[in-house]
Amino acid sequence: xxxxxxxxxxxxxxxxxxxxxxxxxxxxxxxxxxxxxxxxxxxxxxxxxxxxxxxxxxxxxxxxxxxxxxxxxxxxxxxxxxxxxxxxxxxxxxxxxxxxxxxxxxxxxxxxxxxxxxxxxxxxxxxxxxxxxxxxxxxxxxxxxxxxxxxxxxxxxxxxxxxxxxxxxxxxxxxxxxxxxxxxxxxxxxxxxxxxxxxxxxxxxxxxxxxxxxxxxxxxxxxxxxxxxxxxxxxxxxxxxxxxxxxxxxxxxxxxxxxxxxxxxxxxxxxxxxxxxxxxxxxxxxxxxxxxxxxxxxxxxxxxxxxxxxxxxxxxxxxxxxxxxxxxxxxxxxxxxxxxxx
Numbered sequence: 001x002x003x004x005x006x007x008x009x010x011x012x013x014x015x016x017x018x019x020x021x022x023x024x025x026x027x028x029x030x031x032x033x034x035x036x037x038x039x040x041x042x043x044x045x046x047x048x049x050x051x052x053x054x055x056x057x058x059x060x061x062x063x064x065x066x067x068x069x070x071x072x073x074x075x076x077x078x079x080x081x082x083x084x085x086x087x088x089x090x091x092x093x094x095x096x097x098x099x100x101x102x103x104x105x106x107x108x109x110x111x112x113x114x115x116x117x118x119x120x121x122x123x124x125x126x127x128x129x130x131x132x133x134x135x136x137x138x139x140x141x142x143x144x145x146x147x148x149x150x151x152x153x154x155x156x157x158x159x160x161x162x163x164x165x166x167x168x169x170x171x172x173x174x175x176x177x178x179x180x181x182x183x184x185x186x187x188x189x190x191x192x193x194x195x196x197x198x199x200x201x202x203x204x205x206x207x208x209x210x211x212x213x214x215x216x217x218x219x220x221x222x223x224x225x226x227x228x229x230x231x232x233x234x235x236x237x238x239x240x241x242x243x244x245x246x247x248x249x250x251x252x253x254x255x256x257x258x259x260x261x262x263x264x265x266x267x268x269x270x271x272x273x274x275x276x277x278x279x280x281x282x283x284x285x286x287x288x289x290x291x292x293x294x295x296x297x298x299x300x301x302x303x304x305x306x307x308x309x310x311x312x313x314x315x316x317x318x319x320x321x322x323x324x325x326x327x328x329x330x331x332x333x334x335x336x337x338x339x340x341x342x
Contacts, residue, residue: 217246221244259286279299299314
């Protein structure tokens with residue numbers, strides 16, 4: 001019996017030692033030491049799953065002192081360099097990788113990491129796409145004859161250092177055989193990330209609105225953007241820059257001018273990504289006449305519909321501080337459409 005107890009105790013000690021040896025360690029700047037499983041580094045944060053829990057916690061990289069792993073991890077640096085190795089003990093604020101790629105362990109700042117993946121991290125495609133296409137229509141006949149058509153589309157193509165974004169919408173309406181709404185707009189943007197948060201932006205946009213005396217407004221610009229956060233459930237970015245704007249009018253005098261530009265894009269996802277709140281806004285300020293301001297915003301919610309489709313309800317607000325003729329400054333449209341999101 002005594003020998004059996006000794007064997008059981010030795011087995012228990014061995015199992016506990018093995019469990020501890022297989023644990024990764026995350027050390028924070030305040031001295032906290034967390035053992036568990038490294039998940040990934042992405043979006044300026046490190047995800048780590050502490051022992052004896054299924055919950056994954058996230059910590060900003062600037063709060064991390066050291067990371068040590070028992071398995072090989074893959075790290076992508078801001079300059080595009082990729083290193084594979086096991087994270088070993090190093091100095092605070094740095095990660096030291098014991099890698100077969102180099103004779104000696106390589107050391108680099110924690111905050112210089114763009115992305116880090118562990119053996120259990122889901123593989124992220126090198127090119128990722130998201131988007132939505134929605135259409136809506138309303139037709140009445142009889143005592144009241146009307147036709148209303150609306151459509152929206154947006155798409156994002158993302159790699160680790162580049163992003164391309166497209167957006168377009170149109171609205172058309174007739175009542176009694178006469179047009180009452182006729183407008184459309186579209187934009188394309190290219191972002192090149194020079195760090196985890198900052199990116200260089202170039203953009204082009206087109207817009208027309210017959211009932212605002214706008215045959216075509218075109219703008220081309222460049223600027224600098226900042227990615228506040230970029231997670232599967234939350235996304236927020238903002239950008240500032242300069243543009244050249246040309247306006248071709250039906251009646252009023254045509255104009256061209258340099259302009260300051262800003263842009264905001266926000267999305268929040270709930271209920272397993274089934275419900276999406278979104279807001280986008282762009283603004284142009286005439287640098288030759290700062291009272292001349294144009295703002296376009298799109299705010300709404302997408303929700304599951306039927307047979308894999310999504311419904312979208314959004315509010316479009318177009319503001320022009322100096323509209324031509326007797327036009328009002330603000331146009332508001334409430335749009336309900338159905339389509340497909342990915």
